[in-house]
Amino acid sequence: MLYAGFWKRTLAYIIDSILLGFVFFIIGLIWIVIRALGDWIPSPAETSLLSDGANFILTMKTVGRTLLNWGVIWLYYALMESSKCKATVGKLALGIVVLDEFNHKLSFARASARYWSKLLSFIILFVGFIMAGFTARKQALHDLIARTYVLDKRELNYILREQEQRAAGM
Template sequence: MLYAGFWKRTLAYIIDSLILGFVFMIIGLIWGVIQVFGNSMPSPTETSVLTDGLPAIFTMKLLGQTLLNLGISWLYYALMESSKCRATVGKLALGIVVVDEFNQKLSFGRASARYWSKILSSIILWIGFIMTAFTAKKQALHDLIAHTYVVDKRELNYILHKQAERNSHGNV
């Protein structure tokens, strides 16, 4: 099996980050327009926070935006990687897909576990991601945790096709 290496995965991540950044920018613009042209009355949450001043309102809005962005990122990665595509747009552009230990597409739960495990890969100074360059099957920490592999799509399709051929000949 041809496993996707560090640089190919990094480039896929950059492509996905640009896509998500564009989505976040559009959501931010829409939110800004709503704030400017919408109701000028503060929400009940903002009203209760007004006594704490502007920093508290800003912090709450920033927290809300961060949680929204995190939720969108999670759904993007988990839904795409558990779909029939088996990959995000960035991975598809580079011809790589994410599979489980049986070369099957991920369940939504496994794709979610893989996504949330990236937090651990990040908080240990990105070492969890750098591991990709040094493990035999090019797995990052989150891949090891979720039992997933990032592989070349063409080679995977070839292997699956050969397996299907063997199975069809064996059933004759």
């Protein structure tokens, strides 16, 4: 089987990051316009909060935005990889797909597990991602945890045709 290696997967990640960065940029611009059109004069309650708990409010806004961003990114990866596309936009651009051990598309739960297990690779200084360059089936740590594979789409089509021919011949 032709598994997608480290560099192809890295390029797909870069494409997805650029796409998501563009989406967040547009959302940010929309937010700025909405704020510019809104009322900039804080209420007396907000004024007292700003003087007393400005750091707390700023921290909570930052935490809220970070969690929202993670949620959007998680949904992007999990929904795309569990869809009939079997891949994110970056992976589609490079002709690779994510499959389970039976060469089927991922369930949303498995795609979510695959996404969230990437946190382990971040925690161990990206070693989990680098593993894709050295394992026999080009699996990163999150692929091993979720029991998934990243294959070349042409290879998958060939495998599926072979399976259909075998089934028709029986």
